[in-house]
Amino acid sequence: MVALARKTLIYEWRRFLPAIVAVGFAGLLQLLQVALVLGIFGSAAVYITGSSGDLWAGYPGTQSVNLGRSIDAGVEMRLRMDPAVTAVEPFHWVDADWRGPSDTGGVSVFVSGINTRPDGMLFARALPPALRARLNEPDAVIVDRADLDNLGVGVGDSAVINGHRVRVVGVSNGLRALGGVNVVASLATAATLDTDPSNTNRMTYFVAKLRNPADAEDVAARLRGNTAFGNYDVWTAKDFARRSQLYWIFDTGAGAGVLFLAGIVFLVGVVITSQTLVAAVIGSIREYATLNALGVGVGALRKVVMEQAFWVGALGLLGSAVLGAFALMFARSRSVPVALGPWVTVACLSLCMGLAIVSGLAAMRSLRRADPATLLR
Amino acid sequence: MNHASPVPQLKPTVSLQARNVSKSFASGDIRSTVLHDLTLDVHAGELTLISGPSGCGKSTLLAILSGLQRPDGGHVIALDQDLNQLDSRAVERFRLLHTGFVFQGFNLFPALNALEQVELPLSYLGLSPTEARRRAIASLEEVGMGPRMGLRPSELSGGEKQRVAIARALAKEPDLLFADEPTSALDAANGQIVIDILHRIARTHGTTVLCVSHDPRLVGHSDRVLAMEDGRILSDRVPSQTSTPTSGLEGSSA
Numbered sequence: 002m003v004a005l006a007r008k009t010l011i012y013e014w015r016r017f018l019p020a021i022v023a024v025g026f027a028g029l030l031q032l033l034q035v036a037l038v039l040g041i042f043g044s045a046a047v048y049i050t051g052s053s054g055d056l057w058a059g060y061p062g063t064q065s066v067n068l069g070r071s072i073d074a075g076v077e078m079r080l081r082m083d084p085a086v087t088a089v090e091p092f093h094w095v096d097a098d099w100r101g102p103s104d105t106g107g108v109s110v111f112v113s114g115i116n117t118r119p120d121g122m123l124f125a126r127a128l129p130p131a132l133r134a135r136l137n138e139p140d141a142v143i144v145d146r147a148d149l150d151n152l153g154v155g156v157g158d159s160a161v162i163n164g165h166r167v168r169v170v171g172v173s174n175g176l177r178a179l180g181g182v183n184v185v186a187s188l189a190t191a192a193t194l195d196t197d198p199s200n201t202n203r204m205t206y207f208v209a210k211l212r213n214p215a216d217a218e219d220v221a222a223r224l225r226g227n228t229a230f231g232n233y234d235v236w237t238a239k240d241f242a243r244r245s246q247l248y249w250i251f252d253t254g255a256g257a258g259v260l261f262l263a264g265i266v267f268l269v270g271v272v273i274t275s276q277t278l279v280a281a282v283i284g285s286i287r288e289y290a291t292l293n294a295l296g297v298g299v300g301a302l303r304k305v306v307m308e309q310a311f312w313v314g315a316l317g318l319l320g321s322a323v324l325g326a327f328a329l330m331f332a333r334s335r336s337v338p339v340a341l342g343p344w345v346t347v348a349c350l351s352l353c354m355g356l357a358i359v360s361g362l363a364a365m366r367s368l369r370r371a372d373p374a375t376l377l378r
Numbered sequence: 379m380n381h382a383s384p385v386p387q388l389k390p391t392v393s394l395q396a397r398n399v400s401k402s403f404a405s406g407d408i409r410s411t412v413l414h415d416l417t418l419d420v421h422a423g424e425l426t427l428i429s430g431p432s433g434c435g436k437s438t439l440l441a442i443l444s445g446l447q448r449p450d451g452g453h454v455i456a457l458d459q460d461l462n463q464l465d466s467r468a469v470e471r472f473r474l475l476h477t478g479f480v481f482q483g484f485n486l487f488p489a490l491n492a493l494e495q496v497e498l499p500l501s502y503l504g505l506s507p508t509e510a511r512r513r514a515i516a517s518l519e520e521v522g523m524g525p526r527m528g529l530r531p532s533e534l535s536g537g538e539k540q541r542v543a544i545a546r547a548l549a550k551e552p553d554l555l556f557a558d559e560p561t562s563a564l565d566a567a568n569g570q571i572v573i574d575i576l577h578r579i580a581r582t583h584g585t586t587v588l589c590v591s592h593d594p595r596l597v598g599h600s601d602r603v604l605a606m607e608d609g610r611i612l613s614d615r616v617p618s619q620t621s622t623p624t625s626g627l628e629g630s631s632a
Contacts, residue, residue, distance in 0.1 A: 002507065003498040005487065012489030012530075291485040294446060295499045295550065296474025298467070374446045376481050377437040377558050377590075 006308035009285070016284065017313055020277035020360070024317025025324070027270035028353040031263055032325040035345055038250060038259050040338035045179045045249040046242035048113060051127035054090065054208030055217045056080075057241045058224070061234040065248035066241065067111060067180070069094050071203035075230040085220045086209045090116045092123055093191040094205040099182070100161040103153035110152075110182045112142075112162065114191020122208050124176070124185065132171045136187040141170040143185040147177050147336070163196050177338070179249055208238075263352065270356045271363070274313065278364035282306055286371050294373030303365045310361025314354045321353065390421035393586040394443055394554060399452035401438055412438045414609045415452070422553070425580040425587045427596050430606035436590045437558060439606070443588060444477055444556045445469045457553055474503060478547025478585075480576075482559035484539040486531040492518060492542045493527040496549045503550065517549040518542070521575050537568025544575055548583075555579060557589040561596065573599045 010017055043050070048066050049057065058080060060070040080089045093114030098107050115123035117137050119130040128143070135141055142162075144152055149172065154160055159168050162184065176183045186194065211220055217237040224235040236244070250256040282289070289302050332339045396418040402411040412435040420426050420443070428436045441447040443454055445461050454461045457476055461469060486495050493514055500510035518527045521541040531539055540560060547555055557576060561569035577599050580587040589596065597603055597617050605613040 002501045003490065003494045005490065005498060008494070009487065009489040285487065287483060287485045288487045291479065291481060292499060293470070294444075294473065294477075294479045294481075295547070296470055296472070296477065297499055297502045298470050298474075301502055373479070374441045376479075376483070376485065377441045377446070 006305045007312060009281075010309055010312050013281070013284075016281050017277065017309070020274040020313045020357075021316045021320065023270050023273035023277070024314055024353050024357050025320035027266050027356055028318055028321025028350060029324050029328070030266050031349040031352060032321060032341065032346065033328055033339075034259055034262055035349055036325075036329060036332075036339040036341040037337075038255050039246075039342075039345065040332075040340040042179065042246050042249045042253075042255065043340045044177050044338060046245040047127065047176060047178070047183075048092070048123070049238050049242040049245065051125070051176070052123045052208060052238070053125040053210065054122040055211040055214045055238055056086075056209040056221055056224070056235055057238055058207040058209070058233050058235045059205065059241075061232050063234070065245040065252075066206075067094070067178075067245070068248075069205040071200050071205055072207075072233040073231040074202050074204050076233045077204070077207050079227060079230050080207055080209045080224065080235075083220060083224060085211050085213070085216055087212050088122065088210040090122050090208050090210075091188060091204040092206040092208055093188055093195065095163075095191055095195045097163045097184070097194055099152060099184070101153035102158055102160060105151065105153035108152060108182055109180075110162065110184045111178055112184045112186055112191050112194050114186050114188040114194075117187045122210055124173075127176050128173055128185065132173065135170040136185065136190070138168075138170060140165070140167045140190055140193075141186070142167045142190065143171045143173050144169055145176040145178075145183055146172040146174055148182045151182055163194050165194050167194075267352065267356055270353070271360050274310075274357060274360035275363035278306065278310055278313070278360055279367045281309065282364050282367045283370070286367075287376060289368060289371040290373045290376050293371055294376065299368060299371075302368055302371065306365045306368060307358070307361045310357050310364065311354075313360075314357025317357065318350050318353055322350065390423050392419045393422040393457055394420040394588065395453075395455040396439070396443060397453040397455065399439075399442055399449045399454065401435075401442060401447070401450050412609050413442070413449070416609070416611060417452075418443075418604070418611065420586055420588055421602070422586045423580055423584045424601035425577045425589060425599065426602045426604065427600035428588070428590045428604045428606055429592055429597065430612075431592065434606045435609040436606045440556055440558055440588065440590045444479070444554070445473055474499075474550075476553045478550055478552035478555040480540070480543050480547050480555070480557040480560045482562055484531070484536075484543045484563075486539055486542060486546075488531055491528050491530050492523055492534070492545070495531075495542055496527075496546045499546060500549055513549045513551070514545070517545040520548065521545045522571070535568070537564050537571060540564060540568070540572050541575065544572065544579075548579060551583070553586060555585050555587045557587065557591075559591050559593070560589065561591065561593045566595070569593065569595055577601075 058076050060072050063069050077089050080086050095112035097110050097112050099110040115121060117133045154169050156169055156172060159166055211217060221235045221237050329339050396416055399413055399416045401413040402409055430436050442449050496514035496518055497510050500513060518524050521544050523541050523545060561572050573596055576587050579585050600617060603615055603617050604611050
């Protein structure tokens with residue numbers, strides 16, 4: 002079998018280049034915008050993804066981790082009673098107001114009160130043990146390096162949270178928050194910063210570690226729906242993180258924006274790619290007509306066009322994958338928040354292959370002009 | 379009945395028949411008749427030339443006889459099959475199995491070399507790759523393009539391109555070979571080569587070669603010349619075997 006589609010693609014690559022570039026850039030755009038949105042909104046769940054807990058217990062119906070309400074402290078006992086649970090740790094969330102030493106006005110901060118032991122689950126992945134240990138000092142807090150300017154402080158400076166004096170004892174990396182600034186403190190410090198009297202004897206979340214993390218779904222289902230300690234619900238860390246991210250993505254309209262832009266990119270890509278493929282078909286229309294005169298069926302000719310569309314798509318995807326990898330590496334090196342999972346990548350690239358296939362179908366229609374009778378005039 | 383000799387046969391078999399074929403085209407409100415109730419027998423093993431001024435309907439006749447177009451009225455019987463009775467898919471199949479075409483423009487894919495041009499339609503015939511290659515090489519050698527079969531159209535002269543196009547048609551081993559103005563884009567020497575090849579194909583393969591041309595050089599090399607004008611066949615004659623065109627001698631209307 003003579004590989005007409007591939008040989009034509011290689012020989013007349015200049016003709017096909019616009020289509021390949023269109024598919025490539027469409028893919029790159031999709032990848033980057035999804036990576037940015039996931040990266041930015043992924044930080045909405047940094048409390049969960051940066052921690053090593055398997056289960057999260059919190060107020061029922063909590064849509065995002067930053068929207069938690071306090072639950073009865075007795076829930077800790079309920080969790081500890083389950084044989085699958087090996088450790089339970091409280092997480093004290095305080096919405097607070099920051100006043101720094103320099104003139105920065107009021108800054109809204111999220112105080113995370115955590116267990117500071119080296120084997121603590123909260124922020125186990127975000128805070129090294131030495132840094133955690135510094136939180137044991139009374140009124141010590143840690144802020145993210147990227148937030149130092151917003152807060153108007155440096156390490157060793159003092160500031161006031163909810164009218165209570167605190168001291169910055171260190172800086173972390175990768176703890177940027179959405180819609181505010183993260184401040185990490187010990188549970189004791191956080192308790193002093195919490196000015197809401199109704200929160201005494203209550204805690205925002207309890208995080209549990211399991212003997213076998215693979216059982217998280219089953220254990221969560223087992224612990225849920227028990228009202229002996231008041232209202233609470235239990236989620237796996239994965240579910241709760243995803244729920245928090247989705248809440249932010251759709252609450253801010255970013256999700257709709259991504260879908261809208263994806264639609265536009267798809268449309269523009271299809272227009273350019275299909276026009277290029279149509280031009281390629283028209284350019285060889287007399288040769289196609291000759292093949293048809295020799296008895297090669299229209300179906301076989303369509304296959305040639307679709308094969309070209311496929312290769313255009315494959316080359317474009319290769320280009321967007323390579324460029325996308327470089328772009329993401331560059332973004333990471335500049336601390337731009339980007340995140341891309343394998344499934345999202347596959348979805349983006351499939352969308353672009355779909356683009357090429359739709360363009361091929363559109364170009365196939367122009368084969369109707371390959372009428373061999375026209376060659377006889 | 380048939381003699382396996384290169385000498386012209388006395389009673390050649392009729393391989394292609396037109397029976398009361400008519401065709402007209404509408405352009406706007408005006409309807410112009412291109413073929414008037416035309417009846418014709420074409421014989422196997424002969425190079426039959428249809429000549430006439432442009433617009434006389436010879437290309438339309440070729441399109442209808444080759445199954446590329448359907449007549450408005452009448453029948454085309456090719457290899458004992460009435461083409462009117464076949465649907466378009468079956469006609470395509472018939473063309474695949476039995477017909478070859480050579481066009482004025484060579485219509486070669488720029489990306490393929492000569493060998494691939496010839497192999498391409500063969501792969502659709504269901505031949506094995508080795509058989510397709512063998513046949514392609516054989517027909518390229520038959521038209522004298524064996525040494526240049528690795529070259530692409532951009533590296534070939536017009537005459538060579540037309541020889542590749544002929545090889546492409548020939549490799550299918552068609553019973554019917556249709557040629558539309560095969561020499562009009564070629565200089566004298568190359569035109570001569572192409573004519574000789576077409577004639578030889580008719581003789582050695584027993585192929586029905588039907589050629590449409592107003593090229594007077596072809597006349598002397600044809601076994602039979604049909605002169606057409608205004609959608610009718612004016613004369614049907616056997617030219618004397620010289621290389622120069624002669625005026626019509628034995629006229630017989632269709």
